[in-house]
Amino acid sequence: MDISASLPSFDEAVRFHGHVCPGLAIGYRVATTAMQLLGVDRPRDEELVAVVENDTCAVDAIQVVTGCTFGKGNLVFKDYGKGGFSFFSRDKSKGFRIRYHDFPMLPEADGARMEQLKKRIHFEGAATETERREYGELRGRLIQLVLTWAAKDLLDWQPLAEVPPNPARIHPSIVCEGCGEHVMETRIREVGGKSLCIPCSKEAS
Ligand SMILES: [Zn+2]
Ligand SMILES: [Zn+2]
Numbered sequence: 001m002d003i004s005a006s007l008p009s010f011d012e013a014v015r016f017h018g019h020v021c022p023g024l025a026i027g028y029r030v031a032t033t034a035m036q037l038l039g040v041d042r043p044r045d046e047e048l049v050a051v052v053e054n055d056t057c058a059v060d061a062i063q064v065v066t067g068c069t070f071g072k073g074n075l076v077f078k079d080y081g082k083g084g085f086s087f088f089s090r091d092k093s094k095g096f097r098i099r100y101h102d103f104p105m106l107p108e109a110d111g112a113r114m115e116q117l118k119k120r121i122h123f124e125g126a127a128t129e130t131e132r133r134e135y136g137e138l139r140g141r142l143i144q145l146v147l148t149w150a151a152k153d154l155l156d157w158q159p160l161a162e163v164p165p166n167p168a169r170i171h172p173s174i175v176c177e178g179c180g181e182h183v184m185e186t187r188i189r190e191v192g193g194k195s196l197c198i199p200c201s202k203e204a205s
Contacts, residue, residue, distance in 0.1 A: 006041050007032055008064050010147060017060040022103075022139070025146035026154075027058025027085075030098050031065035033151045034087040037096050042067045047091045051076040053084040073169045086160055095160035102153060104145035106138060114138040176200055 010028050014020045050068035052059050055077060068075040088095030105111050117135040120127040173182040178200030189201035
């Protein structure tokens with residue numbers, strides 16, 4: 001099933017993220033590949049779950065394309081610093097872990113020039129307007145490569161055996177005895193016989 005026409009465009013991801021960058025392009029490829037593998041449209045609710053193993057630019061494209069968002073709780077962050085992304089469809093009872101295993105490169109001379117310009121812009125702070133423009137063009141070509149490479153050259157994937165847990169997110173609130181603000185019950189800490197929120201408990205101990 002080809003569902004690519006129904007998915008948000010890369011431009012929509014750029015608008016959400018605020019800038020265009022190679023990491024966002026990778027996230028876009030990961031997310032669109034996941035939707036193709038699962039054969040699902042962008043869901044409205046929590047029937048799709050994403051587990052991301054890093055908090056890079058890529059994750060913003062994943063939120064836009066898959067509808068798995070931080071606010072809905074169907075985007076789970078594991079702070080592993082790895083390039084792995086898992087997706088599970090509850091409706092279809094199937095899932096995949098996708099990772100990027102290779103990254104396209106510009107022809108050697110262009111790649112070297114890009115590194116040189118990057119140094120001038122980001123470390124020496126001495127780049128001219130022309131150099132900045134040249135850097136932008138090279139970077140744009142690299143991003144284009146990420147967006148157009150065959151998925152199997154950029155990524156690999158494995159089916160997932162298990163449904164990731166969907167922990168209950170709604171808990172009663174109680175009032176912190178330190179600041180008087182409402183706090184989700186599961187985040188209350190008992191310090192010196194008082195029920196405190198996390199910031200107050202840190203102050204008290
Ligand atoms: Zn970015
Ligand atoms: Zn408090």
